[in-house]
Amino acid sequence: MATLIGTVTKVIGQVFAQSADGTKRALVEGDRLFAGDQLITGAEGAVAVHLQNGQELTLGRGSSMTMTGELLAGQAAHVNAAEAVTPSDAQLTDVEQIQKAIAAGDDPTKSAEATAAGPNAPGGTPGELGGGHSFVLLTEVGGRVDPIIGFPTAGFGGIPEFPEERHNAVIDNGDDTPPVVVPPPVNNPVTLTGLNVAGGELSLNEANLPAGSAANPGALTQSGSFTVSAPDGLTSLSIGGINVIVGGVAIGFPQSITSQLGNTLTITGYNPATGVVSYSYTLNGNENHAAGDGANNLSEQFTVIAGDSNGDTATGTLDVNITDDVPKAFDDSNGTASETQLTLTGNVLTNDVQGADRVPTGPVTPGTFTGTYGTLVLNANG
Known part of the structure; x- marks a missing residue:
């Protein structure tokens, strides 16, 4: 069984662990690192690891390090395949010189020698001081250091403080099928055809009455039809006060009423498949036409109202003309x-x-x- 080296306590950006078999996994707080795992930080990544021996390990951005038992023994590990180097006495002397310059009120950024930048120092390798990135191995967690720089400093409060990052995540259920876009419903109008005809839909002549000048009982009843269209569903239809359709249901046929002139209007049928409404009008007697010489006409109107499920309505007029027998x-x-x-x-x-x-x-x-x-x-x- 692989040896447990430590547990991840803080993660910034992207940090990965690559197993000996090449398997690479993204790390989060609480993940365990075993001997042989290679710890890798991204360009903006950083990580803190609590080692099994109680020490804390932090690794900066763009670095990698292999987890070995040497870390638990307090020895330095490889970073970017190169050994970390302990600062030399000469380097420490330079630090002391800078500290003295600051204490004397001097600005070391103007008087001191410029620091190295760019590629690795000659003879160096990534991971060495003065070269690429290195790791920090904290052997005394929670200690206090007071460098002589003119003001007091305090150590870490247990572990380094990393800013908390929040990322908005979208759940991917693996279904790449595009969503079905449902178009908004279309509001279709109600229309009436076969009504409002010039000269009227029906014409009758008093001459066909029994006492008329050209008696013809068969001509005293005239029939016709009109069409109602309601794509959204016809819910109501009335003709001259006769309720043909109520609540979307057609009433039985035939239905008749006596008109104001004393004649008979009959609704004889309705075809829901075609929307055709059939009707008839019967002249029962002579009418009181306007006085005067010559033939004249008398008309009678019946209002037609149709409505659909969306509340749309259409209105028309069924007109009947009666010719005077002078x-x-x-x-x-x-x-x-x-x-x-x-x-x-x-x-x-x-x-x-x-x-x-x-x-x-x-x-x-x-x-x-x-x-x-x-x-x-x-x-x-x-």
């Missing part, structure tokens, strides 16, 4: 009276057209009329 009077003539035939008889109504609006007691006004050559006696029956 009377027509023609001149009368008879034979010529003579000395041998003094009296002539006839009827002044025989060749006239009275129309459907005839007067039951007339229309002849009886009387005796004296002319130049004789006397005319007109009876009530013509």
Whole structure:
């Protein structure tokens, strides 16, 4: 079983551990490091490890180090495949000289020799002082150091303090299928076709009444149809006060009402597949047309209202025209009276057209009329 070297206590940026078999894993706080693992920090990474012997190990950015038992023995380990080097006495002397310059009020950045920068020092390797990055092995955690730099300093409070980083993560369930985009619903209008026809949808003539000038009972009932379209669902339909559809359900047929003129409007059917509504209108008697000579028309309107499930409505008018059966009077003539035939008889109504609006007691006004050559006696029956 591999030897446990230490436990990760702090991680900044990306830090990885690569096993001897080449397996590479990202480290988080609490992960364990075993002998043979190679600790690798990214370009912006840093890590702190609590070793099994109680020491603390920190590794800066862009570095790598192999976990060995030497760390538990308090010995330096390899960093970037090179040995870490303990500062020389000459280097420590330079530090003391800088400290003295600061204490004397001098600015070492102006008076001291410039520090090395760039590639590794001649003969050096990454990981050596003056070269690349190195690790720090803390053998005395929690100690206090007071360098002579003009002000007091304190040691770590147990472990180095790393800023806490937060990353927003998105859960990936492995499904790369693009989401289904549902288009917004389309609000379709309600339309009525076959209504508001110029001259009316139906026309009837009083002349076809039994007392009319051209009696024809079969022509007293006329039929027609119109179409209602409601793509969003037809929920209501009324015609002249007749409820054809209520709550999306068609009522039974036929349905009839007596119009204001005393005639009959009948809704004979509705086809939900095509939207066709059929109807008929029956003329029951003569109407009171406007006074005056010549033919004239009388119209009757029935309001049509349709609504759909979205609350949209459409309104139209079913128009019926009724033509007046006007009377027509023609001149009368008879034979010529003579000395041998003094009296002539006839009827002044025989060749006239009275129309459907005839007067039951007339229309002849009886009387005796004296002319130049004789006397005319007109009876009530013509």
